[in-house]
Amino acid sequence: MWELSKRRFLQAAGLAIAGRILPRRLLARPPEPRSGSRKVIIVTFGGGVRYSETFAPEGLRNIPRLKELRAQGFFYRTCANAGVLSHFNSTASILTGDWQRVDDFGFERPAGATIFEYYRKQTGSKATDAWAICTNKSFSPIGAASLRDWGVPYGAQVVLPKQLLIEAVDEVVKKNRDGGAANRENVLRQLEEILNEGYEGLGWTIFKAGRDLDQTVRATLTRSLVEYINGPEMPSSGDELTFFIAREVMREFAPPLMLVNFWDMDVAHWGAYSLYLQAITRTDRLVGMLWEEILANPNYKDKTTLLVLPELGRDGDVNTANGFLNHRSGDASCRNMWLLALGAGVPGGESERPVAHIDVCATAAAVLGVKTAAIAGRPMREIAGA
Numbered sequence: 154m155w156e157l158s159k160r161r162f163l164q165a166a167g168l169a170i171a172g173r174i175l176p177r178r179l180l181a182r183p184p185e186p187r188s189g190s191r192k193v194i195i196v197t198f199g200g201g202v203r204y205s206e207t208f209a210p211e212g213l214r215n216i217p218r219l220k221e222l223r224a225q226g227f228f229y230r231t232c233a234n235a236g237v238l239s240h241f242n243s244t245a246s247i248l249t250g251d252w253q254r255v256d257d258f259g260f261e262r263p264a265g266a267t268i269f270e271y272y273r274k275q276t277g278s279k280a281t282d283a284w285a286i287c288t289n290k291s292f293s294p295i296g297a298a299s300l301r302d303w304g305v306p307y308g309a310q311v312v313l314p315k316q317l318l319i320e321a322v323d324e325v326v327k328k329n330r331d332g333g334a335a336n337r338e339n340v341l342r343q344l345e346e347i348l349n350e351g352y353e354g355l356g357w358t359i360f361k362a363g364r365d366l367d368q369t370v371r372a373t374l375t376r377s378l379v380e381y382i383n384g385p386e387m388p389s390s391g392d393e394l395t396f397f398i399a400r401e402v403m404r405e406f407a408p409p410l411m412l413v414n415f416w417d418m419d420v421a422h423w424g425a426y427s428l429y430l431q432a433i434t435r436t437d438r439l440v441g442m443l444w445e446e447i448l449a450n451p452n453y454k455d456k457t458t459l460l461v462l463p464e465l466g467r468d469g470d471v472n473t474a475n476g477f478l479n480h481r482s483g484d485a486s487c488r489n490m491w492l493l494a495l496g497a498g499v500p501g502g503e504s505e506r507p508v509a510h511i512d513v514c515a516t517a518a519a520v521l522g523v524k525t526a527a528i529a530g531r532p533m534r535e536i537a538g539a
C-alpha cells in the first residue's frame with residue numbers, strides 16, 4: 154500500500170523525472186532584452202470575485218498588495234462585463250474585444266481573433282512570443298480563434314500547468330521499467346487525487362492543447378516544474394502553479410504578450426466563504442510577485458504594461474441568488490468590476506469613466522502598436538495614449 158504524503162510523493166516523482174528524462178537544461182539562455190519593445194501582460198484576477206471583497210472599503214483587507222499597487226498605477230473604478238457571465242466567454246471577450254457567446258464549456262474557440270493573433274501576425278513574431286497560462290482547465294482553446302486567416306498558426310501557446318504536472322509524472326512512470334502497469338496506474342491515481350483535492354471534484358481530463366505544446370518548450374517547463382516541486386516553495390494551489398509557470402515563461406522566453414489566468418477564487422461555488430477569501434488573498438500575493446518579477450527582469454522592466462482585472466464578479470444578493478456562491482444573476486455585483494493598470498506608459502491616477510472588458514484588447518493592441526479588426530472595444534486613452 155502506498156501511503157505517501159503529497160509532498161513526499163511529488164518529491165519522489167520530481168526526483169525521478171530530474172534523473173531520467175531531464176538530465177540538463179534544454180534551453181540554457183534567456184533571450185537578450187530587446188530595447189524599446191513594449192510588452193503587455195493581462196492578468197485575470199480570476200475565478201469570479203466581487204467588488205465587496207476587493208476594492209470596496211470593507212474588501213481592502215483581502216488585497217493588501219493590490220491596495221498598495223493602486224497608488225502606483227491607474228485605476229478604473231468601473232470596468233463592466235456586459236457579456237455572458239461564464240469564465241471562458243468573459244476571458245475571451247477580454248482577449249478579442251467583442252462580447253463572446255461561444256460554448257460555455259470551452260469546447261469552442263473564441264469567435265473573433267484574439268490579441269495574440271493580431272500581435273503575432275502583424276509583427277511576424279514567433280510562437281513563443283505569445284502565451285496564455287491558465288489555471289482554468291477548460292481554457293485550452295482560448296489562445297486563438299477558429300477564423301480563416303487567423304487561428305492557431307498565430308495564436309498563443311496555451312499552458313494548463315496542472316496538466317503539465319500530470320504529464321510530467323506520467324513520463325516518469327512510463328520510463329520506470331521496474332514498475333508494472335498496475336504500479337503506474339496507482340501513481341497516476343494518487344496524482345489525480347492530489348490535483349483534484351478540494352473543489353475540483355469533477356474528474357480529470359488530459360487536454361489536447363498541452364500536448365500540442367512544442368516538445369522543447371514542454372520539456373523546459375517540465376524541468377522547471379520538477380525543480381520547483383523539489384525546492385522550498387512547494388505549490389499548494391492551481392494559481393501558485395500558474396504563477397510559477399508564468400514566471401518561468403518570462404525568464405525563459407520573455408514573451409511580449411501574455412495572459413495569466415488565475416482561477417482559484419471559483420472555489421466559492423462550493424460554498425466555503427473562508428476558502429474564497431483565502432483564494433483572493435493568495436491571488437493578491439501572486440499578482441504582487443508577478444509585479445516584482447516585472448521590475449526585476451531586465452526583459453520586462455520599464456517596458457511592460459500590466460492590466461489586472463477580474464473577468465467577472467459574483468452574485469450579490471443572498472436572498473434572490475446564493476450571494477457569493479455563483480455568478481449567474483447578472484446583477485451589478487456580477488458585472489461591475491475594476492481594472493488596475495501598472496507600468497510602462499501608465500500615468501498615476503483614477504477614473505470614474507466606465508471602461509469595459511472588451512476595451513482590454515484594443516488597449517493592448519494600441520500599446521503593442523498593432524491594429525485590430527473592427528471590434529466593439531475601444532482603447533483606454535489614459536494607457537494607450539489614444
Ligand SMILES: [Zn+2]
Pocket residue numbers: 200201240419422480
Ligand atoms: Zn465559476
